[in-house]
Amino acid sequence: MNVHTVTVALGQRSYPVWVGPGLLADHARWRAMLRGRHVLVVSNTTVAPLYLPRVSAGLDGMHWSSHVLDDGEAHKTLANVDGVLGALATLGATRDACVLALGGGVVGDLAGFSAACWMRGIDFVQMPTTLLAMVDASVGGKTGVNLPAGKNLVGAFHQPRAVVADIGTLESLPEREYRAGLAEVVKAACIGDRAFFTWLEDHVDAIVARDRHALLEMISRAIRFKADVVQRDEAEHGVRALLNFGHTFAHALEAISGYRLLLHGEAVAIGMVLAAHLSEHLGMSAPVARHRLARLLQKFSLPVTMPPGVEPMALLELMRLDKKNTADALRMILWRGIGRVEIVDTVGEAVVLGTLEHAGQQVGGN
Ligand code: NAD
Numbered sequence: 016m017n018v019h020t021v022t023v024a025l026g027q028r029s030y031p032v033w034v035g036p037g038l039l040a041d042h043a044r045w046r047a048m049l050r051g052r053h054v055l056v057v058s059n060t061t062v063a064p065l066y067l068p069r070v071s072a073g074l075d076g077m078h079w080s081s082h083v084l085d086d087g088e089a090h091k092t093l094a095n096v097d098g099v100l101g102a103l104a105t106l107g108a109t110r111d112a113c114v115l116a117l118g119g120g121v122v123g124d125l126a127g128f129s130a131a132c133w134m135r136g137i138d139f140v141q142m143p144t145t146l147l148a149m150v151d152a153s154v155g156g157k158t159g160v161n162l163p164a165g166k167n168l169v170g171a172f173h174q175p176r177a178v179v180a181d182i183g184t185l186e187s188l189p190e191r192e193y194r195a196g197l198a199e200v201v202k203a204a205c206i207g208d209r210a211f212f213t214w215l216e217d218h219v220d221a222i223v224a225r226d227r228h229a230l231l232e233m234i235s236r237a238i239r240f241k242a243d244v245v246q247r248d249e250a251e252h253g254v255r256a257l258l259n260f261g262h263t264f265a266h267a268l269e270a271i272s273g274y275r276l277l278l279h280g281e282a283v284a285i286g287m288v289l290a291a292h293l294s295e296h297l298g299m300s301a302p303v304a305r306h307r308l309a310r311l312l313q314k315f316s317l318p319v320t321m322p323p324g325v326e327p328m329a330l331l332e333l334m335r336l337d338k339k340n341t342a343d344a345l346r347m348i349l350w351r352g353i354g355r356v357e358i359v360d361t362v363g364e365a366v367v368l369g370t371l372e373h374a375g376q377q378v379g380g381n
């Protein structure tokens with residue numbers, strides 16, 4: 016099977032994203048990206064036993080070591096950045112050292128941020144092993160960790176030197192994580208690629224079955240879309256904010272459930288349907304588009320309704336805290352239909368509350 020290459024074109028910091036099966040074992044390909052002799056592989060306790068041997072087999076002759084984090088979002092902390100920096104110090108890593116981030120978005124964000132900090136910035140290569148990390152987190156250079164005060168509050172833009180998306184690793188990914196990743200794929204199609212949305216509708220069975228041909232096509236298309244957005248607006252001064260479609264609702268839903276009930280992708284699925292609902296209330300879109308979105312998400316077994324017991328007012332209060340808001344109105348990413356998303360800076364709280372109350376009864380319904 017072919018390997019697809021998507022280039023993220025950022026001048027001297029351009030890099031390839033390779034998508035295909037067997038890439039972790041394609042040592043010659045990714046080793047060509049290593050400039051020096053020092054390599055630190057960062058992974059976690061779930062992924063390292065599965066895939067670290069495959070990567071380390073390619074590090075013969077290098078001065079390398081590994082640093083294995085505990086698994087979970089709760090470990091995306093500054094204390095663990097300190098641990099990675101300590102491992103780089105122990106390795107004697109020089110300016111030309113490289114960090115290999117082997118895992119999902121948690122490992123990628125933390126390892127990437129550590130690479131951005133060590134000696135004011137060294138190379139890192141993303142080796143994403145979740146669908147979400149392949150189509151979103153590993154591409155675009157956002158790195159960082161959480162603080163007790165909130166998610167992703169400390170970070171840096173630091174582009175990887177390459178992304179090695181070995182789709183074979185998705186075979187071991189738990190079903191729920193896989194489906195949560197599909198929400199971000201649907202998001203990409205909703206934002207700016209109507210043809211991709213139709214392609215997803217037409218290939219539901221193959222996608223759910225993780226057919227390799229379907230995976231290769233789907234992941235490459237989602238990455239091409241993200242690369243294009245990042246190229247146009249690397250530092251999120253404009254169009255990159257569109258990638259947050261569904262996210263203002265999603266972050267509030269995650270927070271209200273104490274980050275335990277919903278995976279991020281599940282919250283994004285509900286959030287996108289709520290954003291579609293709100294768009295209707297503002298006269299921007301028709302119900303038919305929302306129904307189509309909800310149908311596709313449901314075929315991927317993703318939730319499209321608010322979890323029971325969520326109070327609209329409590330959700331609105333959390334949405335007010337979103338860092339994208341201005342003083343007296345909510346800043347939301349809304350749509351005019353599939354593939355046509357826009358930033359609206361002036362969404363009044365009353366219409367949001369009305370939408371939540373209405374949607375609480377019938378999100379995705381009539
Ligand atoms: P994750 O990294 O926690 O991975 C999910 C689970 O799957 C973990 O338990 C992990 O150990 C396990 N896992 C990973 N690969 C596996 C495999 N191949 N087989 C079996 N198990 C495997 O979560 P995620 O969804 O990949 O990423 C979420 C994180 O990504 C969040 O911290 C989020 O903030 C961040 N993120 C960053 C960006 C960005 O642009 N930097 C974008 C989106 C999300």
Ligand code: GLY
Pocket residue numbers: 151152154155157251255258259
């Ligand atoms: N995941 C959003 C972004 O990369 O900008």
